Amino acid sequence: MRAVAALLLALGLVFPAAAQVLEDKPVEFPEKLEIGISTDEIAISSDFRGADLTIFGAIEGYDPSLLAQRKYDIVVALEGPKDNNTVRVKERVFGIWINRRSMTFELVPESYSLSSTRDVETIAEPPVLNGVGVGIQHIRLSPIGYVGDGSTITEFREAFRRLKESGGFYQRDPGGVQFISASLFKATVKLPASVPNGTHVVRAHLFRDGVFIAEKALPLRVMKTGIEQMISNAAYNNALAYGAFSVLLAVLTGWLASIVFRKD
Numbered sequence: 001m002r003a004v005a006a007l008l009l010a011l012g013l014v015f016p017a018a019a020q021v022l023e024d025k026p027v028e029f030p031e032k033l034e035i036g037i038s039t040d041e042i043a044i045s046s047d048f049r050g051a052d053l054t055i056f057g058a059i060e061g062y063d064p065s066l067l068a069q070r071k072y073d074i075v076v077a078l079e080g081p082k083d084n085n086t087v088r089v090k091e092r093v094f095g096i097w098i099n100r101r102s103m104t105f106e107l108v109p110e111s112y113s114l115s116s117t118r119d120v121e122t123i124a125e126p127p128v129l130n131g132v133g134v135g136i137q138h139i140r141l142s143p144i145g146y147v148g149d150g151s152t153i154t155e156f157r158e159a160f161r162r163l164k165e166s167g168g169f170y171q172r173d174p175g176g177v178q179f180i181s182a183s184l185f186k187a188t189v190k191l192p193a194s195v196p197n198g199t200h201v202v203r204a205h206l207f208r209d210g211v212f213i214a215e216k217a218l219p220l221r222v223m224k225t226g227i228e229q230m231i232s233n234a235a236y237n238n239a240l241a242y243g244a245f246s247v248l249l250a251v252l253t254g255w256l257a258s259i260v261f262r263k264d
Contacts, residue, residue: 030061033216076187080111081198103156113189115176
């Protein structure tokens with residue numbers, strides 16, 4: 001009897017541990033994503049008015065029955081370079097509007113263009129979208145050095161999204177991803193006219209019946225060309241000389257204008 005009791009005790013200790021290991025092991029899905037972009041470099045000149053970027057992709061290892069039931073959704077996002085971004089709130093003090101409050105969010109995309117098979121909010125539940133960081137409403141906005149009860153964070157986050165969308169930096173296109181065959185799809189994302197310079201990232205996300213299962217990313221280089229690039233390089237690489245030249249040019253321009261328009 002003692003031997004049987006010892007065996008049962010050992011099984012009780014081993015199998016819960018094994019079950020815990022199985023629970024912690026991430027689920028592996030057979031579906032994979034492959035994507036390609038129409039170009040890996042975009043040149044910005046003085047007459048740049050924005051552009052459309054085309055992404056082609058395919059779902060590998062898909063389930064034909066799920067595909068026939070339209071259980072697969074694709075979300076493609078073009079993320080600009082990340083940087084800290086500060087949102088300020090103006091308040092009226094003695095009849096003058098001044099900046100009174102501000103909040104800085106850490107490493108957020110300077111631009112964000114989204115394209116999807118349908119409205120992102122209908123593809124998955126908010127906790128899933130928040131975890132993946134897909135969608136304008138679900139981009140991670142983490143304040144830097146904030147101390148408080150959190151009552152104003154939502155206000156600043158909504159203001160940040162509103163300013164980015166109204167300025168054309170954040171865009172969305174529900175229905176911009178279309179299947180062109182059984183598992184092949186095409187997506188179009190828009191680059192605004194004021195697209196930031198630097199390395200962007202194209203990210204494609206695959207969802208199956210509301211569950212995120214795969215992601216693929218490719219870099220996209222956006223660079224200025226011509227005189228714009230020369231001025232930008234001079235400003236960053238020789239800031240002191242650039243500043244002195246700018247002041248000298250402004251003084252010279254003002255002096256010439258005073259001579260031309262002088263009244264005798």
